[in-house]
Ligand SMILES: Cc1ncc(COP(=O)(O)O)c(C=O)c1O
């Protein structure tokens with residue numbers, strides 16, 4: 001049992017790093033989740049007065065946070081991913097290491113015993129108390145879970161745009177009209193600082209780089225290979241901290257909106273005549289030779305930030321667990337990040353189960369799907385073909401082992417979407433008021449398929465993760481609505497009507513339109 005009352009003395013204190021009372025301490029008799037919330041929002045009179053006092057005008061929010069830091073015993077380190085329990089191999093997070101001694105992936109392992117000294121109610125209440133504030137750094141959806149992300153980093157080193165806390169949208173009309181579902185939700189991770197979920201991981205990675213540079217570690221710049229979103233996030237966070245960023249982009253394979261982001265943010269942009277997998281191979285070779293820190297999700301730090309989207313979903317449902325979460329997959333870090341976030345919440349007692357995960361791939365770039373269909377037999381990379389879901393045009397995903405692990409542990413499923421299916425799904429979603437990216441169209445296609453086969457039931461609470469903002473992919477929507485895509489019917493296209501500039505012509509087309517919409521006018 002945790003003693004939570006001291007944390008809620010004032011609204012400011014409720015957001016502070018913990019010097020927590022261990023769970024063996026007696027709990028006040030009046031303790032209950034509701035009374036805790038009441039305490040947090042309606043502090044006693046002196047505390048309420050303190051909460052209203054504005055920080056001195058010569059102080060910024062970092063200075064203010066510095067005055068309030070306190071110590072705790074939480075820590076994290078790198079270990080080989082899915083290592084044998086007898087393994088003793090580990091690295092501090094201040095080491096520059098991306099692979100285990102055997103060449104395998106790494107994972108950030110938290111001191112779960114230290115975190116378990118506090119019960120689920122304690123963590124739920126702490127995280128809830130931080131939402132919607134501007135307290136540094138907890139105003140970020142990522143850093144509001146700092147103890148579970150990078151517990152040891154100093155608030156001064158954090159580079160944040162107050163990312164996260166994205167909308168969990170009730171897709172009422174889409175669910176009802178197209179799927180017969182009433183509990184369908186879209187987690188809009190793309191409505192974010194640089195327009196994709198990558199911000200969640202990049203704030204963590206760039207903050208750690210900031211710390212390493214202050215420690216005089218050999219990091220001259222930060223680099224990534226990208227299909228457009230990682231590079232946008234990397235360049236924005238680096239620009240914010242004044243750190244050089246270098247991005248390797250596959251020439252002519254990313255959208256104009258994505259390309260202009262690192263250019264505008266001052267990154268060193270290399271447009272390379274290869275695909276993403278080729279760029280990934282090159283950046284791995286280059287970061288092994290030069291003092292450039294690797295920012296792709298091969299670097300397990302990124303996933304610590306991305307996992308907070310899963311925690312946020314639970315939080316937004318008031319800690320009730322959805323039945324399904326559907327995530328589009330490319331390099332396959334994110335599906336594992338979701339699993340890890342859900343699993344930590346279960347292990348630390350915030351919830352009692354995890355949702356079933358679905359990973360959705362474009363049929364033109366589907367190595368995970370093929371692996372799943374083969375019964376997880378030998379994995380084979382593929383040559384990824386062109387897809388409108390260009391950010392997941394990846395044939396040799398670096399996190400394949402992480403994804404397989406996450407799917408096996410969550411009784412997960414892998415689905416795929418053809419180009420026509422993903423574009424139709426995107427158009428249908430947009431027709432109900434969303435404006436999603438093609439990757440989210442891939443995830444929605446998976447949902448259509450699993451609903452049609454009855455695997456997902458009409459009353460199942462289902463979350464589709466939307467990974468990027470639709471505004472980054474307007475050309476695909478223009479092509480679709482102009483019906484300019486070869487061999488695609490574009491069934492839900494809504495092209496503009498050309499009309500002469502005279503009253504009669506405008507009236508004619510409007511009457512025809514209104515009649516088609518309302519049978520009472522016939
Ligand atoms: C918009 C978008 N959606 C989905 C993904 C897939 O994420 P992951 O590579 O973690 O599987 C990516 C990047 O790969 C992306 O940029």
Ligand SMILES: N[C@@H](CCOP(=O)(O)O)C(=O)O
Pocket residue numbers: 224225226227228229230231295296297298330331333391392
């Ligand atoms: N979609 C990604 C591909 C690289 O993924 P990462 O998570 O390993 O950085 C991108 O936008 O570049």
